[in-house]
Amino acid sequence: MSEHVLEVQTGPDTLAEIQRTLELAWAEDDVPEYTKMCMELAVSEIATNIIAYSADGKPVRLRMAVDVRRDSVGVTFTDDGHPKPIDLGQLSMPDEIAESGRGLALAHRVLDELSYWRDPQGNHWTLHRRRPE
Amino acid sequence: MSDFATRTTESGVVVVQPTGRLNMTASPSLRKQLSNIVEGGKNRIVVDLSTTDFIDSSGLGALIASLKVAREAGGDLCIAAPSPQVCTVLELSNLDQLLRTCDSEDSAFDE
Numbered sequence: 001m002s003e004h005v006l007e008v009q010t011g012p013d014t015l016a017e018i019q020r021t022l023e024l025a026w027a028e029d030d031v032p033e034y035t036k037m038c039m040e041l042a043v044s045e046i047a048t049n050i051i052a053y054s055a056d057g058k059p060v061r062l063r064m065a066v067d068v069r070r071d072s073v074g075v076t077f078t079d080d081g082h083p084k085p086i087d088l089g090q091l092s093m094p095d096e097i098a099e100s101g102r103g104l105a106l107a108h109r110v111l112d113e114l115s116y117w118r119d120p121q122g123n124h125w126t127l128h129r130r131r132p133e
Numbered sequence: 134m135s136d137f138a139t140r141t142t143e144s145g146v147v148v149v150q151p152t153g154r155l156n157m158t159a160s161p162s163l164r165k166q167l168s169n170i171v172e173g174g175k176n177r178i179v180v181d182l183s184t185t186d187f188i189d190s191s192g193l194g195a196l197i198a199s200l201k202v203a204r205e206a207g208g209d210l211c212i213a214a215p216s217p218q219v220c221t222v223l224e225l226s227n228l229d230q231l232l233r234t235c236d237s238e239d240s241a242f243d244e
Contacts (some may be wrong), residue, residue: 015158036219044189070240089214096231099198109225 005040006064010051018047025066038110039073042127045103054081072130080122136166142238148179155192169200176208179238183214211235
């Protein structure tokens, strides 16, 4: 079990820093390729959502923690942006010709658990995917 | 960000080759580049994904927007050499029919 943490003010390099943090986590454990692929996609989608919408594109304080365990991979995000009116129970893919609106549905599809909640510290996201036996 | 590499085939198809990660950082410039190509009079485009390591919904959005622009101009857009990651994301998004994969650039838009 290992945990890797990134704390940043969001900006143009944030997605690259997030990816580097994931790669550091992957380097310490033999995580299956498909598990890594799913988690990298979900992380990119949620991080993009935070960067673009948590403060309408303005920088927010973002904390990311990657927790690699023998049977699962978990990632948590916390940001100090404004609340999000999100219903994760109502996610669906938009029409194929739509140019946006797929991010959360894609993340949900590749994870075993995707949750969001709000408290005085800000917005919290939890992403979880089991590793194959 | 500078433009991605492009080449034009003998049959006039423009091939654009994005490199790296097609996410929120890179997708706007790809979208702009493809739009400029169509505005410049070329409307048959192949997006060569052989050096694209990763795509997410931002990259998909850029490809779909560009497909629509090319079709509105009377042309079309297809992709080539998608990685397993790209294929998986296309399938998960139900876009593997809309964003067609072509076998070769020169015959990409043959009937």
